[in-house]
Every structure is written in structure tokens, then in C-alpha cells.
Amino acid sequence: MSDTADTALPPEAAPGPDGLPVLGSYLESTRDFFTFRDRVAREHGGVARYRVLGQDVFLLTDPDAIQQVLVTENEKFVKGELFQQQLRPILGNGLLNSEGEFWRRQRHLIQPVFTPRRIADYAEMMVDRTSATADGWADGEVRDVHRDMMGLTLDIVARALMGVDIRDRTPAIGAALDTVMEASAGGTLLDLLPQRLPTPSRQRMSEAIASLDRIVDELVDEKRQALRAGDIEPDADVVSALLTAEDDDGDRMAAEQVRDEVKTLLLAGHETTALALTFTLHLLAHNPEVEETLLAELEAELGDDDAGFDTVRDLEYLDKVVTESMRLLPPVHGILREPTEDVTIGGYRVPEGTPLSISQWTVHRDPAHYDDPLTFRPERWTDEFEADLHPLAYFPFSSGPRRCVGDRFALLEAKLVLATLLRRYSFEAVDPVDLESHLEASITTRPTVPVQMRLHER
Template identity: 80%
Template sequence: MSDTDRTPLPPEAAPGPDGLPFLGSFLENRRDFFAFRDRVAAEYGGIARYELLGQDVFLVTDPDAIRRVLVSENERYVKGELFQRQLRPVLGNGLLNSEGEFWRRQRHLIQPAFAPDRIAGYADMMVETSERTAERWRDGEVRDVHREMMGLTLEIVASALMGVDIRDRTPAIGGALDTVMEESAGGSLLDLLPQWVPTLGREKLREAVVSLDRIVGELVDEKRRALDAGDVAPEDDVVTALLAAEDDEGERMSAEQVRDEVKTLLLAGHETTALSLTFTFHLLARHPEVEERLLDELETELGDEPAGFDTVRDLEYLDQVVTESMRLLPPVHGILREPTGDVELGGYRVPEGTPLAISQWIVHRDPDHYDDPLEFRPERWTEEFESGLHPLAYFPFSSGPRRCVGDRFALLEAKLILATLLRRFAFEVVDPVDLESSLEASITTRPTRPVRMRVHER
């Protein structure tokens, strides 16, 4: 038993709003998720507690506590029941929601597919796919940038995963994934009904999962047959690498497990990058001085040459723009964990199995860490500033052993797309409604309406 386990736990309960009988803070949380959490953190501190439908939830925004949960004491926490209820019906036992030794085995098998040399090999494809998207656009037309970026990043991640052009299947895959994100987050009183009770949302989700399983299963089967026939090699694409990967005992993944991992990578690999790009284009349009400085850097460093793996790494201001965008509008607004036993956080007792809502949204906008935190200021990201920043004051890809396996892929993709499209088009905001006021908290931070922007050829 460790010293931590021997330490008596404090009797104090974390502070927080009282809420209504049984409902707790459900209605306020449902009405404006982000405003509610902002208020709770501001009024009750870095470890706060509120109730949702009879369930205590701890809101964790203190970076020291977050580091304990995600990094130094991560073995004492799991994704938990709430997270599993949201995503296990969709992703099975994929990397995002598997636990323990099985997760470690899967991470070990998947990690090589995202090694730096493999990621470098995707760069040209990312640029070519971006150019193909730009060819469809016409000067002066209005585009839903969120939908455009969702389609573009799905094409890219599907190509990297499978090494084939699946544009004929992209609408079906994209539609199914979109339904999954809309319906799996919950937040309705109907979610209190037993799982066997059919609702419109559950039926839509079931149909989306069936469609996704069928399409991905077909693609995996095609790759397995090609691998067995010697027509493809493990280094050709991620799916083939997964099919060929063996653990220390020489065991390979089952077809079902490969399918679960592919679904996980498809979902995680396009949704968050598409959101980051959508937010960045919108922020640049609202801040022309930032856009002008970025364009100057692109022209100076790239000239007429396309962006590439080697050149994009030297674009310092582009890196600052992407970093600042993911700070101000993090595509993943929060992380869920549950302790596997009673623990202490910030001087408060947290019972076993209590959901911990770790909020990037709040931490990234905390004035204790950032001057003028609601301002879009890429130039804040200097080496001096970062050296003084708490390691867990900025964590868009999570942290610790469960940090996103595809973070380098996503960052390269975002930078290459921005560098490619911004030199072809200027983006003008069309709708007067502020983007931030139209965001909702699904599993990710999603716009509730189309993000319409007019594109102008440069």
C-alpha cells in the first residue's frame, strides 16, 4: 500500500451550487453548458461539485489537480461509466475508451502508425487533398466552412488510414459520424429512460452505428484480403499496419478489434481537426491584422512553393496561430475521469466512481494563466511565456499516458490545410451571430448552425 493510500481522506465536501431537488443543476447546465461551468469555477474554485439528476459531478479546473489525475496518479483513474455509456455502443473497445492492460497493448500496437517518419509521408497527400477542395470553390460564393472542413479532414484521415480514395463512401461515413456526435453526448431527460426503451435519438444513433460498422467492416475486410494476397504491405497505410501488427506473444488483433480502432481513428481523426480549422478561419476573419501577418510569413517562407512537411515546421507564426486558436476555442472542451477508489483532490474527498469533469474550456481561458484570456493574441506564445506556463494550463490533446496518439498528425494536418487554403482564398464572415454564442457541448465543441463564410480568391 502506498503512502497516498494510507493518508486519511478529508471529510470536507467540495463546495458548489445547491441546485433543485433531484434535478440538481441539470436545467442550468442544459440551458448554457459553458456559462454554467464558467460560473461554477468562478464562484467555487478549482475543485467544485454540482449535482446532475442525482449524480454528483466534480468540476476540476486547478492545473495541479489535473496533473495528478491525468499524469502523476493516472493509474488511479479511468474514463468511467458516463464516458463508456456515451461511446462504447459506437466505438466498441477502441483505443479511446479501452482501459488497463488491454489499452496498453492496443496503444503499443497503434503507436508506430503515428511515428514521425510515417506522419511525414502523409504531408503531400494532405496538401493535394486541400488543393482539390479549393478547386471546387468559386470566387464570392458562400460556403459552410464547418461542413467543408469536416469533409476535407475526413478524406485525409481516411486516405491515411486506408491508403485508398474513398470519396464515394465519404458522404455515408461523414453522415454516420455526424449523427454519432449529435446523439451520443446525451443531456436530455429522455436519457434517464432504460436503454431498452426506444427513443428517436437512440434509433438514429443505432442506425448510424449499423451503417458505420458495415462500411468500415467492408474496408477492413478488403485490406485483410489484400494483405493476405501480398498486394499491400504494413507500411502502406494505418489499417494494413494494424492488421499485420503483433503483440509480444505474436497475437494479432481480431477483425472486430481492428474495426473498432478504425472507427475510433476516423471519429477522433477528423472531428477535432475540422473544428480547429473552422474556428481558426473564423478567428482570422475577425482579426485581419493577424491574418495579414500570417500571410506575410507564408509568402516570405514559402513563396510560390506548396507547403510541405519540412517547410511548415519553420512557420513560427502559423504555429502560434494554431496554438492560440486551440486555446481560445478548444475543439475538445473537457475530459471525463472517475477514481477507482476514494481519493483526495484539492483538500476535498472524492468518492469512488464520481465523475470528474476536467475542463480545457475553463483552464485555457483562466486569467490566472493568460492576460486578456478572451482575446485572440497568437503573439503571446513566446518561448519565455511558455516556459513560465503551468504544464496543465494548456492541454488541447489531453496529457499523460492517454494523450491523443494522433496529436502530431492533427497539428501537421491543420497547418498544411491553413497554409494551402489561406494563400488561395480570403474568408469573410457572413452571419452577424457570434460563433462562440452558437457553440454546444457535445463530446466536442460544435457549432449549432452552419458557419457560413464568403470565400474570395486572392
């Protein structure tokens, strides 16, 4: 519940770290991103305040406060200036960062693309592409599974979007998206320079965005021509559906908007799933007893058959494994919001425009919600445990009206890929590096080192 404004304490009364003069907590919050947020929450509570370059930032890790922002009073909050600075140059006015009535219109147009019937149609393709990827591997070789999963999920989402094989373009798309994600991590003093001033990182970002725009424009134009020629049906794939979708007034998306939505779906549709797969394979490699239990389930439920849309629903332990992986190592580490009016959160007045940092990373690892939270334990996800868990103590896909539109697509893909790969190979961790100490906070939670594993054919 939202607190009443007449009893609210001023924002400066909220607890938090002192920080440095002028810079505040800028250096610590960027250089040691995850540790900083964990420490602030632990020492100052679920609604805490710190300063960055003279700007108040509220860190929210209390599930009630998060529920207020994302669900019960969501209409009072937008993604805000910080979020737009990160994503608008990349994704334009795509679904991920558009707001208000325009966002609602776009969501209405895109939602039918992710109905259960449409998602079921992608299942066989997901398994086929995963098998084709595994066919190119060899027993005993060492591979960077993060790189492999990025390539695989980009291939899958591109086929779902375009309905065609675009592997000749996926390396260029993947390289552009990688550059964008790496540049978005920031964290250097050069990032404090005015946006109009070029820096090496901004130059790389600009070139990557231009390359991505050019490729996507070409792909969309090819699809548009195929529709005009009658070579494909209007709902043959996601891009066809976007090009032919009409709102209640009979209007279609502008060409630039279609491009923005395709870029958004390309980025969101492969990056987070690739990370979920990478982290799950990493966790299984370090928890062989979990892998053994999972393999027994796959054998018992599938026999010699491939996993599919219908059969994957019977893989209950696989579901627990993916859920626990996304709890312990959430691909999206946090969410940004800003209030559009003065609000009261956790007893404190939060002025309009104040950045709110909502941390899945910290909430998912809070001992107040999870016993032994740093242990990978899929068995914790019983019906009883979930019934007692606060709904905003686990939110890898966000929550409320702006919950990820492709969450069911991503979960189906992750489960089908894992079921397919794990029956063919075991993955042995080669590099003893602690992965958690080599993660960076870009738009997503990214490894800064190769995640190397040796393949063992089963």
C-alpha cells in the same frame, strides 16, 4: 501533489452550486454547458462539487488537480461509466475508451502508425487533397466552412487509414459520424429514460452505428484480401499495419477490434481537426491584423512553393495561430475520469467511482493563466510565456499516458491545410451570429449553426 487522506475533508465540504431538488444541476449543466462550468469555477474554485440526479460530480479546473489525475496519479483513474455510456456503443473497445492492460497493448500496436516518419509520408497527400478541395470553390461564393472542413479532414484521414480514394463512401461515413456526434450531445429529459427504452435520438444513433460498422467492415475486409493476395505491403497504410501488427506474444488484433480501432481513428482523426480548422478560419476572419501577419510569414517562408513536412516547421507564427485558436476554442472541451479508489483531490476526499469533469474550455480561458483571455492573440505564445505557464493550463490533446496518439498528425494537418487555403482565398464572415453562443457540447465542441463565409480569391 496528491493530498494526504488523513487530512482530507469529506466530499460534501467541497464548494459548489446548490441546484434543484432531485435534478440537482442537471438542467443548467446540460442546457448552458459552457457558461455553467465557467460560473462554477469562478464562484467556487478549481475543485468544486455539484450534483446531477443524486450523483456528485467534481469539476476540476485547477491545473495541479488536473495534473494529479491525468499525469502523476493517472493509474488511479479510468475514463469511467459516463464516458463509456457515450462512446462504447459507437467505438466498441477502441483505443479511446479501452482501459488497463488491454489499452496498453493496443497503444503499443498503434503507436508505430504515428511515428514522425509515417506522419511525414502523409504531408504531400494532405496538401494535394486540400488543393483539390479549393479547386472546387469559386471566387465570391458563400460556403459553410465547417461542412467543408469536415469533408476535407474525413477524406484525408480515410486516405491515411486506407491508402485509397474512398470518396464514394465518405458521404455515408460523414453522415453516420454526424448523427453519432449530434446524438451524443443529449441534454433533454428523454435522455433520463432507461437505456433499454427507445427514443428518436437513440434510434438515429443505432442506425448510424450500424451503417458505420457495415462500411468499415467492408473496407477492412477489402484491405485484408489485398494483403492476402500480396497486392499491398503490410505497412502500406494504417489499416494494413493494424491487420498485420503483432504484440510481444505474436498475437494479432481480432477482426472486431480492428473495426473498433478504425472507427476510433476515423472519428477522432477528422472531427477535432475539422473543428480546429473551422474555429481558426472564423477567428482569422474576425481578426484581420492576425491574418495579415500570417500571410506575410507564408509569403516570406514559402514563396511560390507549397508548404510541406519540412517547411511547415519554419512557420512559427502559424504555429502560434493554431495554438491560440485551440486555446480559445478547444475542439475537445472536456475530459471525464473516475477514481478506482478513494482519493484526495484539492483537500477533499473523492470516493471511488465519482465522476470528475476536467474542463479544457474553462482552464484555457482562465485569467489566472492568460492575460485578457477572451482575446485572440497569437503573439502571447512566446518562449518565456510558455516556460512560465503551468503544463496543465493548456492541454488540447489531454496529457499523461492517455494523451492523444494522433496529436502530431492533427497538428501537421491543420497547419498544412491552413497554409494551403489561406494563400488561395481570404475568408469573410457572412453571418453576424456570435459563434461562441452557438456551440454545443457533444463529445466535441460543435457549432449548432452553419459557419458561413464568403470566399475571395487572392
